[in-house]
Amino acid sequence: MKIEALFYQIEGDFAICMLCPHGCHIKEGNRGVCRVRGALRDESGNLRLYTFNYGEVSSLALDPIEKKPLVNFFPGTFILSVGSYGCNLKCLFCQNYHIAHEDPHTVFMSPEDMVKKIQAHTDSIGIAFTYNEPTVWYECVLDTAMLLKKHLPDKKVVLVTNGYINETPLKKLLPYIDAMNIDLKGDDNFYRNICSGTMPEVMQTIKIADEMGVHVEVSTLIIGKINSDDETLIDIGEFIKNINPDITLHISRYFPCYKMSEPPTEIETIGKSYHTLKKILPDVRVGNLTLEELRSIIEI
Numbered sequence: 001m002k003i004e005a006l007f008y009q010i011e012g013d014f015a016i017c018m019l020c021p022h023g024c025h026i027k028e029g030n031r032g033v034c035r036v037r038g039a040l041r042d043e044s045g046n047l048r049l050y051t052f053n054y055g056e057v058s059s060l061a062l063d064p065i066e067k068k069p070l071v072n073f074f075p076g077t078f079i080l081s082v083g084s085y086g087c088n089l090k091c092l093f094c095q096n097y098h099i100a101h102e103d104p105h106t107v108f109m110s111p112e113d114m115v116k117k118i119q120a121h122t123d124s125i126g127i128a129f130t131y132n133e134p135t136v137w138y139e140c141v142l143d144t145a146m147l148l149k150k151h152l153p154d155k156k157v158v159l160v161t162n163g164y165i166n167e168t169p170l171k172k173l174l175p176y177i178d179a180m181n182i183d184l185k186g187d188d189n190f191y192r193n194i195c196s197g198t199m200p201e202v203m204q205t206i207k208i209a210d211e212m213g214v215h216v217e218v219s220t221l222i223i224g225k226i227n228s229d230d231e232t233l234i235d236i237g238e239f240i241k242n243i244n245p246d247i248t249l250h251i252s253r254y255f256p257c258y259k260m261s262e263p264p265t266e267i268e269t270i271g272k273s274y275h276t277l278k279k280i281l282p283d284v285r286v287g288n289l290t291l292e293e294l295r296s297i298i299e300i
Ligand code: SF4
Pocket: 017, 018, 019, 020, 021, 022, 023, 024, 031, 032, 033, 034, 035, 036, 037, 088, 136
């Protein structure tokens, strides 16, 4: 469903989107980098920015909270997880490219429908906006989160996000968010060369979310030697420690996907990364390994 977008201004022939750091300048009939926001004329002939994925659901499942991953937020519970389509980063290794960068089949669910669904799932602690990038589903996420907090205030709202969002929309959304898992993918060169984005705004999101009392956990996919050099890992660890040393960092093993054909990250590299980060942060978790592989690098 198409609705008018929040956070834009018109300058001449362009609608300028201010939701994320790309700041797309969009001409009539075109869309931004995320593919889900575009400029059209309204019935009076005025240029406006619209979001096209409002209420469009591509994926819905009841997941363990640990799968988000969030390990220190209501462990052992389940959460209704929902996603749409579109993303504002272009990570070459995208694991959800079929919904991030393609046009999946969707079913319309209004925010009211989603709240009813959560109410019906008494075994769910709330809703997680995940699978595709929730910040480019902004208006639907905000409306649903506000409605949920109004009618079912004990239910939780979770975002699993790349954190690539501007400060003003972020601060408008965070009062309705209980927990976030935010990717911190590498250094700024990594963001520029592999994700078509930039790093400082993601760091800003982590900092603001923590300051505003949101439970934050961070995820880093370790891709071979590309982002596992000591300098990158120490910078990530120190950055998190300086914000809040209690933040859990999840590192996980990369496997080839989408446009990246590098071989799977060696187990040894995951082990080295873990031990480097563990010298800085008390809570580092490792994902995408079998128990046997995990035991080969960590004493458990
Ligand atoms: S949200 Fe989409 S349209 Fe808006 S600036 Fe970001 S990529 Fe561009």
